[in-house]
Structures are given as structure tokens and as C-alpha cells.
Amino acid sequence: MTGLSANKIKWIRSLQQKKFRDELDLFVIEGEKLVTEAIFTCPDAIELIVHTDRFSYPINSQIETILTSENDFKRISSLQHPQGCLAILKKNKKQVFPEEKGLILALDSVQDPGNLGTILRIADWFGIKQVVCSHTTVDCYNPKVVQSSMGAVLRINIQYTQLETWLEKTNLPVYGALLEGSSIYKESLPEEAVIVMGNEGNGISEEVTTFVTHPVTIPSFGGSESLNVAVATGIIVSEFRRS
Amino acid sequence: MTGLSANKIKWIRSLQQKKFRDELDLFVIEGEKLVTEAIFTCPDAIELIVHTDRFSYPINSQIETILTSENDFKRISSLQHPQGCLAILKKNKKQVFPEEKGLILALDSVQDPGNLGTILRIADWFGIKQVVCSHTTVDCYNPKVVQSSMGAVLRINIQYTQLETWLEKTNLPVYGALLEGSSIYKESLPEEAVIVMGNEGNGISEEVTTFVTHPVTIPSFGGSESLNVAVATGIIVSEFRRS
Numbered sequence: 455m456t457g458l459s460a461n462k463i464k465w466i467r468s469l470q471q472k473k474f475r476d477e478l479d480l481f482v483i484e485g486e487k488l489v490t491e492a493i494f495t496c497p498d499a500i501e502l503i504v505h506t507d508r509f510s511y512p513i514n515s516q517i518e519t520i521l522t523s524e525n526d527f528k529r530i531s532s533l534q535h536p537q538g539c540l541a542i543l544k545k546n547k548k549q550v551f552p553e554e555k556g557l558i559l560a561l562d563s564v565q566d567p568g569n570l571g572t573i574l575r576i577a578d579w580f581g582i583k584q585v586v587c588s589h590t591t592v593d594c595y596n597p598k599v600v601q602s603s604m605g606a607v608l609r610i611n612i613q614y615t616q617l618e619t620w621l622e623k624t625n626l627p628v629y630g631a632l633l634e635g636s637s638i639y640k641e642s643l644p645e646e647a648v649i650v651m652g653n654e655g656n657g658i659s660e661e662v663t664t665f666v667t668h669p670v671t672i673p674s675f676g677g678s679e680s681l682n683v684a685v686a687t688g689i690i691v692s693e694f695r696r697s
Numbered sequence: 698m699t700g701l702s703a704n705k706i707k708w709i710r711s712l713q714q715k716k717f718r719d720e721l722d723l724f725v726i727e728g729e730k731l732v733t734e735a736i737f738t739c740p741d742a743i744e745l746i747v748h749t750d751r752f753s754y755p756i757n758s759q760i761e762t763i764l765t766s767e768n769d770f771k772r773i774s775s776l777q778h779p780q781g782c783l784a785i786l787k788k789n790k791k792q793v794f795p796e797e798k799g800l801i802l803a804l805d806s807v808q809d810p811g812n813l814g815t816i817l818r819i820a821d822w823f824g825i826k827q828v829v830c831s832h833t834t835v836d837c838y839n840p841k842v843v844q845s846s847m848g849a850v851l852r853i854n855i856q857y858t859q860l861e862t863w864l865e866k867t868n869l870p871v872y873g874a875l876l877e878g879s880s881i882y883k884e885s886l887p888e889e890a891v892i893v894m895g896n897e898g899n900g901i902s903e904e905v906t907t908f909v910t911h912p913v914t915i916p917s918f919g920g921s922e923s924l925n926v927a928v929a930t931g932i933i934v935s936e937f938r939r940s
Contacts, residue, residue, distance in 0.1 A: 568811070572925050581918030602925075609920045639939040675824030675938055677852045681931065682815050682845075688928035689935045695918055696882040 457520040458504065458530070466504070466530040466542065472593045475545070481595035483608075484533055484540040491605050492541055493517070499544045504530065506538040532597040545595060546611070554624060556646055557582045557694055562617055562662045563590040563653035564683060570594060571602025572684035573651070578606035580691045585610055586648075588617040588662075621665035624648055630658050630666030631686055638670045643694045651687050700763040701747065701773070709747070709773040709785065715836045718788070724838035726851075727776055727783040734848050735784055736760070744785040747773065751781040775840040788838060789854070797867060799889055800825045800937055805860055805905045806833040806896035807926060813837060814845025815927035816894070821849035823934045828853055829891075831860040831905075864908035867891055873901050873909030874929055881913045886937045894930050 468474040469482050480501060483492060486509060492500055503519045506527050528536055559577050564570050570592050577585055592599060594612045621628055629643075630650040650666060652658035658666065672681065672689050681689070711717040712725050723744060726735060729752060735743055746762045749770050771779055802820050807813050813835050820828055835842060837855045864871055872886075873893040893909060895901035901909065915924065915932050924932070 572928060575921050575925060576928055578919045578921040579915075579917050579924050604921060604923075606921055672822075672935065673938070674822050676821045678818050678821040678847060678849055680847075681822050682818060682927070684925070685815060685819055685928055685931035688924065689931050692915065692932045692935070695916070 458522045458526045462520075463526065463529055466540075469542065470532050470597055472596065475593070475595050479545045480542050481545055481600065482532070482540055482542055482597060483600055483605075484531060484597070485537045485601075486539050488600075488605050488608075489539050489541045492543060492608060496543070496608060499546075501542040501544060503539070503541045505540075508538040533601070543608075554584075554626060556584070557691070558584045558586060558624075558626065558648045559687070559691070560586045560617060560621065560628075560648050560650045561591045562588050562650060562658050563656075564651065565590075565592055565654055567592050567596045567598035568602050569654065569682070569684045570596075571599040571604075571607075573687050574599070574603040574606040574610055574612070576684065576688045576691060578603075578609055580695050582691065583611055585612045586617065586620055587612065587614050589614055618661050618665060621648070621650075621662065627668055628666050629668045629670055629690075630663065631671065631690060632658060632663065632666065632669040633671055635669030635671035637673050638690055638693050639673065641668070641670055641693075643697050645694075647694065649687075649690060649694070651683055651690075654683050701765045701769045705763075706769065706772055709783075712785065713775050713840055715839065718836070718838050722788045723785050724788055724843065725775070725783055725785055725840060726843055726848075727774060727840070728780045728844075729782050731843075731848050731851075732782050732784045735786060735851060739786070739851060742787045742789075744787060746782070746784045748783075749781040776844070786851075797827075797869060799827075800934070801827045801829060801867075801869065801891045802930070802934070803829045803860060803864065803871075803891050803893045804834045805831050805893060805901050806899075807894065808833075808835055808897055810835050810839045810841035811845050812897065812925070812927045813839075814842040814847075814850075816930050817842070817846040817849040817853055817855070819927065819931045819934055821846075821852055823938050825934065826854055828855045829860065829863055830855065830857050832857055861904050861908060864891070864893075864905065870911055871909050872911045872913055872933075873906065874914065874933060875901060875906065875909065875912040876914055878912030878914035880916050881933055881936050882916065884911070884913055884936075886940050888937075890937070892930075892933060892937070894926055894933075897926050 475481050500517050506524050559582055600607050626648045628648045718724050743760050749767050802825050843850050869891050871891045
């Protein structure tokens with residue numbers, strides 16, 4: 455007994471690939487918490503909900519919902535331990551920011567899905583509403599990004615663009631995390647700024663570095679050569695907010 | 698052409714399990730960078746090096762070294778993309794700290810290997826030499842912890858203990874990350890202290906909370922319910938070091 459046709463299973467599974475997410479302008483969220491949040495905050499974006507009988511709270515009757523078996527659910531889930539509930543959402547298609555203000559995070563080739571998700575969660579915690587990513591940054595609708603962002607991907611305006619071109623145009627001061635920057639602890643930090651964070655292995659690219667007006671660094675007191683990029687983002691954003 | 702017997706392969710693979718790491722008091726590090734660091738910093742701890750012909754820099758002649766085929770190397774590697782070089786190390790058996798001083802990090806049931814590795818890397822960056830873990834915290838010699846710690850596991854004194862008993866005895870002030878704590882930005886933080894961080898889902902346990910003398914929190918400015926525990930550790934430790 456299942457409401458999922460073979461075609462529907464194929465369609466949902468295809469969304470694990472960026473190619474199909476881009477083509478169909480859809481992505482998947484999983485787990486009761488995320489799906490519940492989507493029902494409350496962006497019901498119009500929900501295309502479909504699929505769940506097993508483990509999942510029984512009242513669902514908005516405007517949204518198409520399919521009850522399926524545990525076995526079929528396993529086939530569409532991208533999680534190691536499927537939670538029995540997922541939703542297909544329309545992507546947020548805004549491709550420009552209404553206005554550049556406050557703190558904006560700019561990501562230059564962040565590659566690891568877990569890192570991007572964690573960075574979006576940090577942005578959300580610290581009230582950053584706009585994140586600009588280079589085209590070489592991992593897709594924010596990647597299932598692992600969505601999952602590790604803990605829903606932040608639903609709440610933040612994320613834009614993919616040619617980062618150099620975008621930085622060239624901004625009127626905000628551009629802070630960048632660079633090993634040779636000045637200590638972030640000693641800077642007097644503004645309320646409005648762009649904060650650039652770079653790739654896990656190589657940091658900010660040379661091209662993007664030319665647009666950094668304020669190179670900053672987190673002083674080291676010990677043996678590690680570097681900090682994880684999400685941890686460094688957390689510390690730097692925290693410095694902006696504390697002041 | 699391989700120098701790895703079936704028995705040796707079985708022995709190395711067994712070290713992916715905590716049971717055998719505990720029994721044999723050994724663990725595995727992988728990758729040229731980590732192995733090179735071990736050769737320079739703790740050659741006496743190295744039991745054996747195994748590498749493929751991709752790996753050719755001069756090796757300390759005191760250390761037993763086995764050249765093996767790519768195929769056999771894949772069988773002993775715990776990485777998705779084996780780098781062709783690993784070492785078996787004796788665990789650091791110090792089970793007590795020589796002296797409680799400076800900043801000490803205490804971890805209460807941190808479960809995710811990536812999080813523990815990242816936390817050790819943070820401790821190392823900020824010059825924290827001692828980390829105390831509850832018995833319910835993931836094993837620091839777990840391959841994923843070793844890898845994500847970027848070698849910090851070789852440089853830090855890590856102790857597993859009954860955390861409540863240890864906290865009861867310490868003379869240092871005990872800071873704990875708790876949602877209802879006072880803003881970490883407003884605290885005047887000492888140079889010597891214990892910083893307690895809790896489990897990913899549940900935070901610090903009730904039992905351990907009773908030993909927290911200074912509950913602190915990272916103020917939220919937005920939508921996320923929480924920060925990743927490694928990110929929170931980074932921000933809190935940074936606050937101690939900046940002052």
C-alpha cells in the first residue's frame with residue numbers, strides 16, 4: 455500500500471542531483487522539524503509532502519500529501535536514518551538583493567556541504583539575512599547543506615553570482631579572512647559590511663582578495679595551522695556583533 | 698608485490714573499531730601531512746608506517762615501514778579517497794594532567810566525530826593543552842576524529858573521565874555554555890578556567906550543570922535555535938583569548 459508511483463520516486467530521487475534541482479527549480483527538505491517549519495513559514499513554496507505513518511500531525515489541507523510505506527520512503531530519502539517525512543519545495547528565485555545593508559556574508563568557493571550548512575546556521579543565529587556565493591561554492595540546495603543548515607536555508611536570502619563583479623560594485627567596506635590580516639580583536643568593526651570567507655584549503659582566491667579593503671585574521675595561540683572555515687566564520691561574525 | 702600479509706591487513710583494519718584500539722592501545726593516522734608530522738614530533742610513538750609508491754620522501758630508518766600496492770592500501774584505509782600513506786601509533790597513555798592550569802576544555806557527551814575533531818583543532822589553535830571528556834564523548838582515536846582534528850589529537854593532552862567527579866575536585870572556575878547563561882560578551886573572563894561544552898542535541902547534562910559556577914551564552918540575533926557545538930566552542934574560547 456503506497457501512494458508513490460515509480461515515476462514519482464524517480465522524480466524525487468532526481469532532486470538529489472544539482473542538475474535536476476536547477477532544471478526543475480525544486481529542492482527537498484527532510485525531517486518533521488524542517489517540514490513543520492516550512493508549513494508554517496512558506497506553505498506556498500511547498501509542492502508536495504511525502505510521509506510514512508510514523509508522521510501524523512495535522513497537515514495543511516491546501517498542500518498535496520502522499521502517505522507511503524517505510525520501504526518506499528527509504529528509496530526517496532537522502533538520509534542514512536530516514537525520519538519518515540520530507541517535502542519538495544520551490545526554490546527561492548530572488549536573484550538580487552532588494553538592498554545592500556547590514557552585514558552580508560560572501561563565500562568564495564566553500565566546497566564542503568556540511569561547512570556551508572553550518573555557515574548558513576551561523577548567519578541565521580547572528581541575524582545576517584543575505585549571503586552571496588561564488589559560482590564555485592557548493593549548491594545551497596544540496597541535501598547535506600539543507601540538513602546541516604537546520605532550516606536556515608529557508609530563512610536567508612542566498613544568491614550565487616560572479617563574486618568579483620559583485621564586490622566591485624558594492625559600497626560597503628569589504629572585510630576578508632586572510633592569514634596576513636590584522637587582528638580581528640583590535641579592529642573597530644562597523645555595523646554594515648561585507649565579510650568574505652574563502653575555500654577550505656586555499657582561502658580567498660587572489661582575484662577576490664584584490665577587492666578586500668580590510669584584511670583581518672583570528673590570532674593563533676597554538677599549534678594548528680588553520681581553523682575550520684565554519685568555525686572561523688562564527689568567530690568573525692561574533693566579533694562584528696559583540697561590538 | 699605487497700609487503701602486507703593478510704594478518705597485518707586484518708590487524709590494521711581492526712583498529713577502525715574502538716574495542717581493538719582500547720585492547721591494543723594503538724590508533725591510525727592517515728595522509729602524508731599527518732604521518733610526516735608524527736615522524737618529526739613523536740617518532741617513538743610510531744609502531745609502523747604503510748605506504749604505496751605514491752609516497753616517497755625519506756623515512757626515519759628506525760621506524761618499521763611497509764611498501765604496499767594501491768589495492769591493498771585501499772583495504773586498510775578508512776578514507777573515501779585513500780592518500781597512500783598511514784601510520785599506526787601508540788596511544789598517549791597519560792591518564793592524569795600534570796597540573797590543572799590555563800584554560801581547560803571539558804566535553805560532556807559530544808557525539809559526532811567531526812565535531813570532536815574540529816573542537817580539538819580549535820583547542821590547538823587557541824593554545825589549550827588539556828581537554829577532559831566524559832566517558833560518553835566519542836573516542837578521540839576514532840579515524841574521523843583524528844582526521845578532522847588535523848593532527849591536534851597528537852598535540853593535546855586528552856583525558857576520559859567521570860566528568861562530574863573531576864569537576865567536583867577542580868579549583869578552577871567552571872564556565873558552561875547554557876542557553877539561560879549570561880552574555881559571554883559582558884563577562885570579564887579569567888585566564889584560568891574550565892569551559893564545559895555539551896551534547897549536540899541536549900547540551901550539558903543536568904548532573905554536570907550543577908558544577909557550572911558561571912553559566913554563559915552566545916547572544917542570538919536571528920532565527921536559528923542553536924549553533925553547532927564546534928562553532929559555539931570556537932566563539933567562547935575566542936572570547937577567553939581576546940580579553
